[in-house]
Amino acid sequence: MLVSLFVACYNDLLFPQTGRAVVKVLERLGHTVEFRSAQTCCGQMHYNTGYIRESQPLLRRFVDTFRDAEVVCAPSSSCVAMIRDHYPKLAREMNDSRLVADVDQLVSRVFEFSEFLVKKLGVEDVGAYYPHRVTYHPACHSLRGLKLGDIPYRLLQKVRSLQLIELPEKEECCGFGGTFSIKNADTSQAMLADKVRTILDTEAELCIATDNSCLMHIFGSLHRGRTGVKTAHIAEVLASTEGEPFA
Amino acid sequence: MSIRIGKAAEAPPFQEAARHALEDSQLRHNMRHATHVIRNKRNKIVGELPDWEQLRATASATKAHVMRYLDLYLEKFEANVTKAGGHVHWASDADEARQIIRGLVEQHGGKEVIKVKTMTSEEIELNPELAAHGITPYETDLAELIIQLGEDFSSHFVVPALHINHLQIRQIFKRKMPLEQMGLPDLGEKPPELAEAARRYLREKFLRVKIGVSGANFAVAETGSLVVVESEGNGRMCLTLPDVLISLVGIEKVVPTFQDLEVFFNMLARSATGERMSPYVSVWTAVNPNDGPKEFHVVLLDNGRTRVLEDEEGRQALHCIRCAACLNACPVYGRTGGHAYGAVYPGPIGAILMPQLQALEHSQSLPYASSLCGACYEACPVKINIPEVLIHLRSELVQGKQARIGGRLSRENIGMKMMSRVFQNESRLRRAHKLARLGQGPFKADGVVSSMPGFSAWTRSRDLPAIPKQSFREWWHERQREKRA
Numbered sequence: 223m224l225v226s227l228f229v230a231c232y233n234d235l236l237f238p239q240t241g242r243a244v245v246k247v248l249e250r251l252g253h254t255v256e257f258r259s260a261q262t263c264c265g266q267m268h269y270n271t272g273y274i275r276e277s278q279p280l281l282r283r284f285v286d287t288f289r290d291a292e293v294v295c296a297p298s299s300s301c302v303a304m305i306r307d308h309y310p311k312l313a314r315e316m317n318d319s320r321l322v323a324d325v326d327q328l329v330s331r332v333f334e335f336s337e338f339l340v341k342k343l344g345v346e347d348v349g350a351y352y353p354h355r356v357t358y359h360p361a362c363h364s365l366r367g368l369k370l371g372d373i374p375y376r377l378l379q380k381v382r383s384l385q386l387i388e389l390p391e392k393e394e395c396c397g398f399g400g401t402f403s404i405k406n407a408d409t410s411q412a413m414l415a416d417k418v419r420t421i422l423d424t425e426a427e428l429c430i431a432t433d434n435s436c437l438m439h440i441f442g443s444l445h446r447g448r449t450g451v452k453t454a455h456i457a458e459v460l461a462s463t464e465g466e467p468f469a
Numbered sequence: 470m471s472i473r474i475g476k477a478a479e480a481p482p483f484q485e486a487a488r489h490a491l492e493d494s495q496l497r498h499n500m501r502h503a504t505h506v507i508r509n510k511r512n513k514i515v516g517e518l519p520d521w522e523q524l525r526a527t528a529s530a531t532k533a534h535v536m537r538y539l540d541l542y543l544e545k546f547e548a549n550v551t552k553a554g555g556h557v558h559w560a561s562d563a564d565e566a567r568q569i570i571r572g573l574v575e576q577h578g579g580k581e582v583i584k585v586k587t588m589t590s591e592e593i594e595l596n597p598e599l600a601a602h603g604i605t606p607y608e609t610d611l612a613e614l615i616i617q618l619g620e621d622f623s624s625h626f627v628v629p630a631l632h633i634n635h636l637q638i639r640q641i642f643k644r645k646m647p648l649e650q651m652g653l654p655d656l657g658e659k660p661p662e663l664a665e666a667a668r669r670y671l672r673e674k675f676l677r678v679k680i681g682v683s684g685a686n687f688a689v690a691e692t693g694s695l696v697v698v699e700s701e702g703n704g705r706m707c708l709t710l711p712d713v714l715i716s717l718v719g720i721e722k723v724v725p726t727f728q729d730l731e732v733f734f735n736m737l738a739r740s741a742t743g744e745r746m747s748p749y750v751s752v753w754t755a756v757n758p759n760d761g762p763k764e765f766h767v768v769l770l771d772n773g774r775t776r777v778l779e780d781e782e783g784r785q786a787l788h789c790i791r792c793a794a795c796l797n798a799c800p801v802y803g804r805t806g807g808h809a810y811g812a813v814y815p816g817p818i819g820a821i822l823m824p825q826l827q828a829l830e831h832s833q834s835l836p837y838a839s840s841l842c843g844a845c846y847e848a849c850p851v852k853i854n855i856p857e858v859l860i861h862l863r864s865e866l867v868q869g870k871q872a873r874i875g876g877r878l879s880r881e882n883i884g885m886k887m888m889s890r891v892f893q894n895e896s897r898l899r900r901a902h903k904l905a906r907l908g909q910g911p912f913k914a915d916g917v918v919s920s921m922p923g924f925s926a927w928t929r930s931r932d933l934p935a936i937p938k939q940s941f942r943e944w945w946h947e948r949q950r951e952k953r954a
Contacts, residue, residue, distance in 0.1 A: 229941050231892065235902055236934055238941035245945075257945045262892040268885060270841060272863025276889035283893060366843035395800045399840025406838060407926040408488045412804045413840070414931070442931030445917055 223253045223343075226291035228284075228332070230298040230434075231263035237434045243461035243468055244297050244335055247348055250463075251339075260287045266304035269312065271401045281312055285324050293342065294332040297457050299432045302334040303367030334364065335457055336432055340373045347380040351464040355385040356454075357426040359417070359440065361433035362395050374432055374456055381459060387424040391416070398439035411443075418443045421451060428452045430459055472562060472773040475594055477823055478831035480811020483838040487805040496632055496806050503631045504796070504803040510743025511794060511848070517745075518735070527732050529852040532788035535723060536778060542690040542723045543769065549693025555755030555765040562772050563593035566717060569768050570595060570682065573715055574604055579680040582715075585697060585704040586610030587684025588626050588791060589717045589770055592813045595682070606682070607674050609703040611667050618645040624807030624815060627741045627793040632806045635660055642666050671703060681711035681762065685718045686790065687733060688767075691726045694754040695767065698737055698747045705751050714762040719770050721787040733790060736850040740792035773826035782861045786821045788851045793818075795845035795855060801838055810835060817845035821858040829865060836862035899942075906936045 225248050229241040245255045265280030284305070288294050296302050306329055313325040339345050358378060364370045378386050397403065397413025417440060421429050429444070429451065431437050437453040444451045461468040480486065490496060515521055535542055547557045560566035566589075574582060582599065584590065584606055596606045596617075608617040612630040616623050619641040623629035630638070639658055642648070648656055651669045656662060683704065687696040695716055697704050708714060724730065738747040755765045778784050796802045796816035807815035812823045812832065820835040836859050839845075845855040870876030891901045912921040917932040927933060939947075 234941045235905065235936060238937055238939060238944055241941035242944060257942070259942055259946070260895055262895065262898050263888075265892075268889060270860060270863075271881075271885065272836075272860065272865075272867035273885045273889070274860075274864040274867075276885055279889065279893050362840075362842040362844075366847050393844075395840050395842035395844070397800070397840060399842065402837065402840040404926045406484050406487065406801075406840075407929065408484065408491055409801055409805055409838075410840070411930045412491050413800050438934060439931065442927070442933060445932040446919070446930065 224292050225253050225255050225338075226288060226294045227255055227257050228261055228264075228288065228294050228296040228301070229257070230296055230301045232438075233297060233434055236438065237455065239468075240297050240434055240455040240457050243455065243457035244295065246461040246468065247339075247350075247457060248295070251343065251345060251348060253343075258287050258291075264301045264304050265312075266301055267400050269304060269308060274312070274315070278312065278316055281309055281316075281325070282321065284309075285313075285321060285328060288328060288332075289324055291328075291331065293338070294328075295335055295338045296332065297335040297432070297455060298434065299334045299361050299364035299368055299370070300435055302332060302337075303363040305329060305332050307367060334368055334370065334432060336364075336374045336377055337368060337370055339460075340376060346376045348377070348460050350381040350460045350462050351383055351467075352381050352459050352462045353383040354427045355387060355425070356428045356430050356459070357387045357389045357421060357424040358392070358456075359389055359396065359421070359429055359431045359436065360392055361431050361436045364432045365393060370432065374430075377456065377460060378430065381462075382464075384459070387426050389424055389429075390420045392420075394420075396436050396439050398436050400435070403439060410439075414439060414443050418447070418449070422449060426451065428454050430454055430456050432456050472776075472827045473831060474563075474592055474773070474823060474827045475813045477812045477827060482834035483805075483809055483811070484834060486809040486811060487801075487838070490805045490809045495634075495637075497804065499632055499634050500803055500806050502634075503628065507628070507743060508797045511740060511797065512743075514739045514743045514745060518739075524732055524736055525850055525852050528736060528790075528850055529788065531724065531729055531732065532851050533785075535725065536721070536784055536787060539720065539723070539778065542725060543720055545690040546688055546693055546723050547769075549690070550755055550765075550767055551693075553693050553755035555693065555767060558766060558768045560768050560770050560772070563770075566593045566768055566770050566772070567595060567598040570715055570717065571598055571602055571604070573713070573766055574599065574680055575602070577680060577713055579604060579713075581605045581607065581674075581678045582680045582682050583607050583609050583674055583678045583707045583711065584613070585681070585683035585707045586613050586629070586699065587682070587717060588813065589684045589719055590682065591623060592772065593717070593770065595717070607671075607678065609671050609674070609707055610699070611664070611701055611703070614667060614671070615641060618642070622808060623813075625793055625796055626791050626814060627796075632808070635663060638663055646670050671706075675703075675706040675710055679711050680713045680715070681707040683708060683714065683716045685716055685722055685767075686737065687730060688718050688723045689725075689727050689730065690723050692754055694727070694752050696730065697749075697751045698734075699749045699751075700742065700744075700747055702749050705749050708751050708753060709761045711762055713764045713766075715766045715768065717768045717770060719772075720774050721789075737790055737792055740790075740794040740848070740850045777822075777825045780825065783821070783825050783858055785853045786818065786825055786858060788853050789818050789822065790851060792850060794848040794850065795853075798844040798848040799839075800842060800844065801840065810838065817855045817859075818849075818853070821853075821855055821862060824862050829862065829869070833866060836866060902936075902940050906938075909936050 265277030268277035397410040441453040625631040685695040802816040
């Protein structure tokens with residue numbers, strides 16, 4: 223299958239290793255990956271902060287970029303939730319019937335990375351090896367937006383030598399929420415402190431998620447507290463093999 | 470007409486009030502304990518119903534239908550109340566509602582009223598109005614009584630005293646109740662002892678006071694009936710013992726038929742307190758010559774509701790049945806408590822209701838008091854898409870800001886506009902990547918940035934990952950070049 227990668231703007235700049243990991247996993251499974259370099263940002267941050275008009279050209283750009291793609295795969299549950307939950311409505315507000323039709327056509331072909339593996343490709347064992355003790359934080363958009371359910375767990379359970387520890391109170395938000403983390407920094411930090419406490423309680427080496435934005439938030443506190451606990455996107459775990467550990 | 474709900478317009482912004490609340494260790498403990506207990510009970514009891522999602526869909530559709538034909542159902546309700554011997558009053562705002570209720574009490578020479586727990590009465594600030602005219606209101610819901618005696622404010626609309634614990638309640642009772650006279654000189658700490666004190670304190674009022682004031686959970690158009698759902702039975706005392714009953718009801722509370730209650734009864738108690746059914750469900754239709762109050766008045770309150778109705782996207786806030794499941798589920802509310810919202814209706818539903826009931830500028834910080842985690846939407850029995858409405862209100866605030874020169878020049882607006890432009894052009898994006906990497910350079914240490922001008926709100930408590938040397942797109946293009954070579 224020809225898979226078009228939407229890497230997400232913050233992964234592009236801050237977490238390029240996640241994009242590389244997606245490429246590695248998909249190629250290992252025998253698929254061809256393309257990266258359309260006109261892609262930039264889905265508009266989620268603008269939209270969620272109330273800058274709807276500023277998010278509109280970004281929707282248009284996303285649609286122009288991926289209109290004829292066979293499938294689009296993105297290692298970011300919040301971007302996929304933005305596209306799936308808000309693009310149809312946003313396109314309608316733009317009064318462009320062609321755009322509405324394009325969005326309706328395209329949305330069903332956009333997948334979050336772990337969902338793409340399990341639901342679209344029907345793969346749970348991607349041949350990964352990751353000799354670490356990890357815990358998994360279900361990011362809000364993967365849990366309540368995309369309703370990924372046990373999909374990420376099924377993938378992680380098939381990883382050899384990986385020890386998966388259940389995260390207590392895992393469904394609680396980490397407090398990131400995009401600009402919420404800045405506008406309501408104190409409440410955000412209070413939520414983060416509890417998330418970090420539960421992560422430390424698992425005595426895991428790493429916290430895994432489907433979204434680097436939440437992980438950036440969690441990492442920020444884990445590192446500040448010199449806890450020695452790291453974070454990694456699920457794609458990076460799945461990219462690792464015994465012969466070629468992914469770092 | 471400018472609607473103001475309580476003191477919300479004068480309240481400090483949420484983030485400021487939240488900062489203080491977060492430092493109150495007793496409050497943090499009380500909030501965490503109480504919200505977790507109710508949340509767990511709710512999840513268990515909701516989980517019993519295999520058709521929960523169908524119930525949600527039905528409840529949501531019923532409410533949407535009522536909002537579409539609200540005028541017709543209200544007229545029907547009025548006609549049926551009148552036919553059954555009750556009196557209907559219409560109040561366009563809080564001031565009018567206060568005057569109607571005070572007028573009715575004065576007309577009967579009342580110096581005291583007993584009250585069933587009612588949020589609408591808090592919304593219109595009825596108690597201060599009555600007190601200013603020499604009428605003493607007695608709250609009879611245990612939690613509302615605690616709030617009243619403690620001269621405090623409700624912080625939750627099902628469990629108003631959620632923010633305090635039994636030891637704090639004992640202190641309030643010791644300060645405010647004539648315990649010696651009540652035969653309880655040594656009030657203990659155990660909840661049953663505190664409940665006994667409240668019982669003795671209230672019983673005498675139930676038997677003496679001749680005028681009752683209530684709200685209602687539902688108003689049935691088909692029959693002209695009102696419904697109050699409660700746990701203690703104190704509400705039923707107020708609804709049945711006095712000679713005169715005055716019920717203050719928001720116009721959005723109407724449901725078409727008696728049968729519609731089936732769905733809501735199945736959901737309300739489960740969502741609110743994690744019970745299959747509330748211990749007391751009182752339904753009454755105006756007056757009955759052989760039983761209960763001899764005179765019945767219902768005051769139908771608008772107070773901004775018809776304006777909310779005009780906004781097709783925001784109007785779903787009026788579907789709320791005040792179960793407070795969204796409060797118990799919310800990670801923000803669960804930490805700050807209700808007072809930080811500076812609002813009669815706190816929590817996620819309050820954050821979309823308050824800015825709509827009153828002018829948006831009186832509650833500008835509330836639409837941002839959420840991480841949009843979606844727990845509220847998931848818990849809501851009538852499927853109010855709270856995150857969607859929050860975003861809608863944020864966009865109204867942004868557009869209002871952009872209409873003013875000061876707003877256009879704000880750092881946030883300039884930043885957002887610039888980023889939108891950067892993302893509309895690939896070469897601009899590449900240049901922005903280089904610029905960001907360069908700008909971050911001097912602040913980088915050990916792979917992170919621990920402080921940087923302009924980022925203090927983040928870096929005060931969190932490190933930022935440093936920008937790697939190569940972006941994904943640079944890596945990709947390098948790889949493509951190598952492949953071709």
